[in-house]
Amino acid sequence: MIRNLIFDWSGTLADDLAAVLTATNGVLGHHGRAVMDREEFRRLFRLPYTEFYQDVLPGISLESVKEQYMKHFPSDHSVVPMLPFAREFLEFGVATGRRMVVMSSAPEEHVRAQAEANGVTHFFEAIWGGIIDKRIAVHELLAEMKMRPEDTAFVGDMRHDIDAGKAGGVLSVAVATGYESVALLMESVPDVVLPDLSKLSLLLGGALPVATVGALIFDSKGKVLLVRTHKWQNRWGIAGGKIRRGESAMDALHRETMEETGLEIGDVELVMVQDCIEPEEFESSAHFVLLNYTATVVGDDDIEVTLNDEAEEFCWVLMEEALNMDLNKPTRWLIEEVAQKKR
Template sequence: MFRNFIFDWSGTLVDDLPPVLEATNHVLSIYGKPALDREEFRRVFRLPYREFYEEMLPGVPLPELEVHFRQAFAGSKSPVTILPHAREKLEWCKQHGVRAFVLTSMDSESFKKQLVDLGLADFFEATYSGVLDKRELILEIISKHRLVPEETAFIGDMTHDIDTARHGKLTSIAVLTGYTLAGPLSESRPDLTVPDLDALRRFVGRPGWRPRPVATVGALLHDGKGKLLMLRTHKWGHRWGIPGGKIRRGESTEDALRREIREETGLEIDRIRFVIVQDCIDSHEFLRPEHFLLLNYVARVKSGEIVLNEEAQDYRWVTPAEAMGLDLNRPTRTLLVEALNQGVIEHPV
């Protein structure tokens, strides 16, 4: 039960990336460094930001850089706006009696001005700004406000926010609306990842919300000639596995399987055979802690050419023996062994 939310500010509740990028490039230009584009900035920027500047401008004192940055940020014409669904989420917290706080690295003067200008000041019990390393303050906040860690979540858009939540033994919730790209953010293994705060509101629903196991389908695909299709994906730590995904409400398991195979590979399947159901609870191989119920099948590729979507980075057709030699995720290896034991993988006549 979440009774308390600690929010990051930039990239979580407000979009200040345009003026931050503009000010950062101004600082870099002073020292003869090339400008960063938006995607490159999101890829390399990190908190505590002193580490970012030590890498980009080694040897330059941080107070000197902060003076240049704040002048450029204050003079930027790029607007700072409330992110979509942020106000609605804060109103939801107020309506349900969920205590809300802010912990941000933004300098206090700029933060307080934004807080008032955007009309968000009344939503928070307390705010903490100008914090270079949030891990150094999170335990004090928990103690001062008598927050129960099991009832508290830290919500942010950067890996440092996930590290801060972990340091305070809080639930970590990552939002994909801010500074850090989804791939690097997933590597920090947040407890929950949402595309935006509206999705979080819908997922949580009410203070008594608890996550439930997620039912999924997946299939070991073969070509009827002794070869198996294996995919490599960042979701499973760049290990090899099988295509599959979540079952939608009102969708049969086989319909879900056909849809997921089609979406992830472009292939159509037939001769679907159920093999095994597996529990996969907070696997360290998966990109985030999650409880899956894996309904695993074997199926033959009927038609189509392989076209991978964004979930997979590579594929191979291999024999069962070759598959055993790959760096398979554990559920796929279990499925492969069980399919071989049951004799349901088709071989050429």
């Protein structure tokens, strides 16, 4: 079973081709060379990038190339979006307990800035950037991260990524979303070729139950906070979300509550654990293990709920009023359990 995933960044997870072309043309222009259009760049560019620049800028030092490249790369890293299905796969990877790292030839500061701008940094245990030869670095990464080759896949969009996977003795997965065509990728004979990351979860399989946390939050008047979300067919429920790898359930509860409501909570108590297998109300097929708590608002004199984009609205109601609302089933069962214990 594949438990570890090494991802290339550019063209595999992020669409940075336009930004890279801008920086490359800045380097070429600085040295008096003709700039390239998108198709010419894709045809000529290859990894290791040192060989590409030796071809297009013979006699120019790598230090000069790096200096001009960094100078001309767009300073706004939010212009580099995630590729379609990338975020969905990363969420799948976390949900199924995979360990994920990035190994990229792009400057590490660029990869980190782009990951931060796209809100995906937390998915990765490590980010290795500025790698010239991945065929060598893959051995260092496997050893440092204590990843067994037989449990690992290297996912990339260029022949060099496939070669690196083969050098490391891991499963090599090519995706046709980036810098090189399928015809070029096939020259390195990848173990698997995929049109995009939407099919990678099918290849890996083994979806495991997703552990989540949520709290029934009380204010000083005994009212509870409910949020309405499209994920549960616009039914009312409690704030909460998935536990990240390496994160305790309690830390996840405080983080998710803050992210979804802007509230700090205290007096946290575990109430129940619910199996939630293929819930008919949820927006997609799922198997959750729900860790349900009660909690109280910290700083109750001035409550200000700030919802993120996962919820449409919120309300504070008494528990008996809540039971008359259109609740999702796990929330209804939680409130009924809490009400029973308070009797």
